[in-house]
Amino acid sequence: MIVPHAYQGKRIGVFGLARTGLAAVRALLAAGAHVWAWDDDVARRKAVPCPAIDLYDADFSGLDALMLAPGVPLHHPQPHALVQKARAAGVPLIGDMDLFDSARQDLPAHKLVAVTGTNGKSTTVALIHHMVKACGRPAALGGNIGIPVLDLDPLPEGGVYVFELSSFQCDLTHSLDADVAVLLNITPDHLDRHGDMAGYVAAKRRLFEMQSEAHLAVIGVDDAAGRQMATTLPQNLVPVSVRDERVDGVGMTPDGQLVERKDGAAKVVGSLQGLATLRGRHNWQNAAAAYVVGRQLGFSPNAIMAAFADFPGLAHRCEVLGQNGGVLVVNDSKATNMEATATALAAYDKILWIAGGRAKSTDLSPLAQFFPHIRHAYLIGEAAADFAKALDGHVPVTQCGTVDVASQKAMADAKPGETVLFSPACASFDQFSDFEARGEAFRRSLAPFLSGERA
DSSP: OOOOGGGTTOEEEEEOOSHHHHHHHHHHHHHTOEEEEEOSSHHHHHHSSSOBOOTTTSOGGGOSEEEEOTTSOSSSSSOOHHHHHHHHHTOOEEOHHHHHHHHGGGSOSEEEEEEEOSSSHHHHHHHHHHHHHHTTOOEEEEETTSSOGGGSOOOOTTEEEEEEOOHHHHHHOSOOOOSEEEEOOOOSOOHHHHSSHHHHHHHHHHHHHTSOTTSEEEEEOSSHHHHHHHTTOOSEEEEEESSOTTOSEEEEOTTSEEEEEETTEEEEEEEOTTOGGGOSHHHHHHHHHHHHHHHHTTOOHHHHHHHHHTOOOOTTSSEEEEEETTEEEEEOTTOOSHHHHHHHHHHOSSEEEEEESBOSOOOOGGGGGGGGGEEEEEEESTTHHHHHHHHTTTSOEEEEESHHHHHHHHHHHOOTTOEEEEOOSSBSTTTOSSHHHHHHHHHHHHHHHHTTSOO
């Protein structure tokens, strides 16, 4: 684990004892801190390696800081009761990234790459992590992608930590100075937690406000929020655009060539054509951002492109599961909003689309331009009826209820040259614990088809 020795002897509350909170408790105890740990879930309280202390009743006057798990509301729909209590007592609110940042001075010399954005974060950090290792440097991957940063083992000298940060984590963090900070894109998401688009953008911006001006910001400028942010940050900055060939920075040509642009001239540095795990314009943006990171870390263009060529891809994000009888099967369970699904629909044609779940929005207009790509839709979960109304007159629909039924119907209807695409455009929580469990259910339901057991 990574131990935040600066907290030795301090009294730290930890609220929220799932993966991130539990890792923080272990690390703080190892540092010699006095930990007050609490969770509303009794089972989680029993799993913590120290006596649980009810923070609702505790006297906060003796507390040096309160560490919150990323899911605890700071602002909307209203601040959590413990957030209000801490603010009233003048107790600093921190996140696990702050604990990591405090430990950096004790770690061997290293670099930190932090990535945020609405869509593409997980693919991008996985690609950067793969690239760093392929180029011969030690690397560790953590944060919102699943491994709490404090559970990572310290890297040897020259290592690179690669972190994915959600807007919740950015909102909680006060002292994370990334050597390279990346913003991929910003589209409306989690507005129930941030209040409005301005609050959501402000949370993402925090990652860059914590940076030293000498460090590098990599900003996707293909959306209005990213363009605006790129004009106001004081630090060194490289824009990334896969849509506007006038942008000086790094981008793509329409035929999949990765280019460096300066003063209107473009230099081709490699090609993403034919790379199945980096297919589609959304993955071009991910790769362009990762390329900038690689160059900042000192890797050659040839070494970076070689790493891209053998990138295995990310589970549940446009993950090609296989083919049967000329039918391609793609698992995009990680697509929990319209923008993520739009990128998947843009990447394929002749699609049998499996969608639905707990909707963040039932307005399918952001997907309308891709309706001609969809031959048939198979709808599941709470959103099924609303999605059917939105698709009426545009795309044929079959109501299926569950992933298993939808998968079986789609494969039975599929013809050679078509793609069965599971890209829900919804959260998973109506039927599953998370998008990973949903994706695994899809994988299991298709296993007989992909193994050849069923025609």
